[in-house]
Amino acid sequence: APSFPRLFTHETWRQYTGRDALTRWVQTGLTWRFSTILRAISPICTLAALWAYCVASLPAALLPRTSPVPMSLMVTAIGLLLVFRTNNSYLRLAEARRLWGSAIVLVREVSQTVVTALVFDRHVQQPDVARAGASRVARYLAAWAWELNSKLIGPVLASDREVLMTLLPAEEAAWIAGQRSRPLQCLGALRRELHAQWRAGNLPMHL
Numbered sequence: 001a002p003s004f005p006r007l008f009t010h011e012t013w014r015q016y017t018g019r020d021a022l023t024r025w026v027q028t029g030l031t032w033r034f035s036t037i038l039r040a041i042s043p044i045c046t047l048a049a050l051w052a053y054c055v056a057s058l059p060a061a062l063l064p065r066t067s068p069v070p071m072s073l074m075v076t077a078i079g080l081l082l083v084f085r086t087n088n089s090y091l092r093l094a095e096a097r098r099l100w101g102s103a104i105v106l107v108r109e110v111s112q113t114v115v116t117a118l119v120f121d122r123h124v125q126q127p128d129v130a131r132a133g134a135s136r137v138a139r140y141l142a143a144w145a146w147e148l149n150s151k152l153i154g155p156v157l158a159s160d161r162e163v164l165m166t167l168l169p170a171e172e173a174a175w176i177a178g179q180r181s182r183p184l185q186c187l188g189a190l191r192r193e194l195h196a197q198w199r200a201g202n203l204p205m206h207l
Contacts, residue, residue: 110137110141115134125200137190137194147186
């Protein structure tokens with residue numbers, strides 16, 4: 001079932017919609033206790049329901065001339081506002097997934113281009129330097145992806161410096177870890193490495 005950290009993929013959506021509606025409703029009714037979304041929103045939903053009951057019932061019970069009709073008329077407007085907020089949330093989610101997909105494509109393009117130019121090109125002037133540079137570029141790209149993910153959703157590992165210490169030299173990893181924007185510093189190190197390879201004559205100017 002979908003949850004906050006796990007959304008529908010094509011496979012899970014196919015499994016969800018591949019059955020008739022009655023089977024889905026029965027399964028939802030049997031497994032509702034294990035829903036992480038319901039567990040997360042149940043306290044606020046319960047509090048909102050109790051507050052709505054008090055607002056709708058107590059004034060009429062304490063003051064007989066008070067009518068709950070004006071309050072009930074507000075439900076339609078509030079429902080429409082919630083629909084618009086939900087649509088905006090889904091649009092932001094779709095935009096985030098599109099941007100992340102674009103980042104993945106660009107990382108693949110950069111890594112494949114650099115490997116082709118520095119590793120597989122037989123006309124490279126300094127093969128050892130070029131291979132070492134390609135390795136550093138791959139490490140910077142991996143570090144950038146990990147650090148961007150950590151900046152967006154929080155640290156995945158217990159130590160927020162573990163990935164940097166694994167991928168980069170200790171001194172450089174400690175310097176990047178101390179900066180305010182780690183993903184930006186990873187990109188800066190990547191640019192400096194590409195420029196160094198270009199100055200060494202291993203990368204063509206158009207790359």
